[in-house]
Amino acid sequence: MxxxxxxxxxxxxxxxxxxxxxxxxxxxxxxxxxxxxxxxxxxxxxxxxxxxxxxxxxxxxxxxxxxxxxxxxxxxxxxxxxxxxxGDVSTSSPEWLLIREMLSGQDEAALRRARVAIAGALGGADSTEAGRRTRIALIGLRGAGKSTLGQRLADDLGFAFIELSREIEKFAGCSIEEIHALYGTPAYRRYERRALEEAIQIYPEVVIATPGGLVSDAANFNLLLSHCTTVWLQADPSDHMGRVAAQGDMRPMAASREAMEDLKRILAGRSAFYSKAELHFNTSDYSLPQAHEALAAQVKALIGR
Structure with a gap:
């Protein structure tokens, strides 16, 4: 090579x-x-x-x-x-072609309505609005506060709290880094889906802190959107970087001399997916106690509690 x-x-x-x-x-x-x-x-x-x-x-x-x-x-x-x-999958049958033609040229709002309608038509009982309201999924880049605020939010709501990354490691029997190094991204996505499916099945009331890259997999993100109320925790790039560095975790930017630019590119690539969340909350606007109080209030208003 x-x-x-x-x-x-x-x-x-x-x-x-x-x-x-x-x-x-x-x-x-x-x-x-x-x-x-x-x-x-x-x-x-x-x-x-x-x-x-x-x-x-x-x-x-x-x-x-x-x-x-x-x-x-x-x-x-x-x-x-x-x-x-x-040979794209959307050309594999007449139904696919007809659906693609119907969606072609539609704006984002219309496409979202179509996606939600399809999810409702194909989903099970757990994908009902009532089920979604009591499962809160926090999405966003590392360093946004998903773990810290997620635990506090769960305590405030009286819900269980799980970090999906830790559940993935339990399934695999090794660390996230080892999963990628030994088995590759496809295997990681399979573990991610198993962990998410189990969390949805076991916990009717839960706050889930998700890995930052979950939105990169359309199947797993669809599953999350169908079964959870989603909250995008945002932060200024400098805050993201500082918090991640404080945790001693610079992946996947450790090998880059331009870590901040890498972080900005990752955020730019994922923002359109993160923005599908029903609530956007910028943690850089608050101290930790203030962020907890404001986030809890906004989530309660969103889910009607």
Whole structure:
């Protein structure tokens, strides 16, 4: 595997050599967004994909991928989306195609109504509104206060409190870091789902502090949204960094000399998913006692207690 150091061409230099195709630029943006959402460095993705870091950098910058343009031209000639040519799941049956066509072009509000309606149609009894009200899931990046405020909120409500990361480690019999190192991300997501399913099944009244990356997995996030009232705990980037450093935990930013920029990219990649929460609460606006009091009041108002 090519391990040559990455040299990122400047936009001006790249533009002088060869104009970048808009499709490749957009593709590169999507790759960067997905990488940030999962909290992975470029090096980590390159190793996992068994490609050189230089090749991945070119992909993210929108250069050196003429072969995919051929597929795009073929799709245009066939008058079908590129996803259909590649065999995306939403092209696998007439029903999928009809549903996709109905949702195409809808705004975020309409798509959310459709998602909630589908979840209600497919979910079991536990996904009722009453069941959701007594399960509070705290989402957000590490350092937002999910563990500290979650325990206090649970005590205030008289609910159980669990940290999903600890439940995942119990299922796996090893630490989160060891799960990723030994078995990879797919195995971690399976443990994450098992832990979440058990929490939902066992606890009718609970506050759940979730891992920051849970929103990166659509299946697990759908499960959470269907069964829990969600609260996005936010904080200023400097507060996130300071709190994580105080805990002695810098993953996945430990290998980066630009940890703050990494954190901001991760937040940017996940914010659209975090924002699906019914309540947004910025912990940087308060001292810890004030944050507890204000959060408890807002959650009680939200769930009608």
């Amino acid at each position: 090519d391990t040559a150091p990455v040299v990122n061409p400047s936009p001006a230099a790249a533009g002088a050599e060869e104009p970048r195709h808009p499709f490749l630029v957009a593709l590169g943006e999507r790759v960067r967004t997905l990488r940030s959402r999962r909290g992975m460095t470029r090096k980590a993705v390159a190793v996992a994909a068994d490609v050189s870091e230089r090749h991945l950098a070119n992909l993210e910058y929108g250069t050196g991928n003429a072969s995919i343009l051929v597929l795009l031209q073929v799709a245009d000639a066939l008058q079908c989306p590129l996803a259909e040519l590649l």
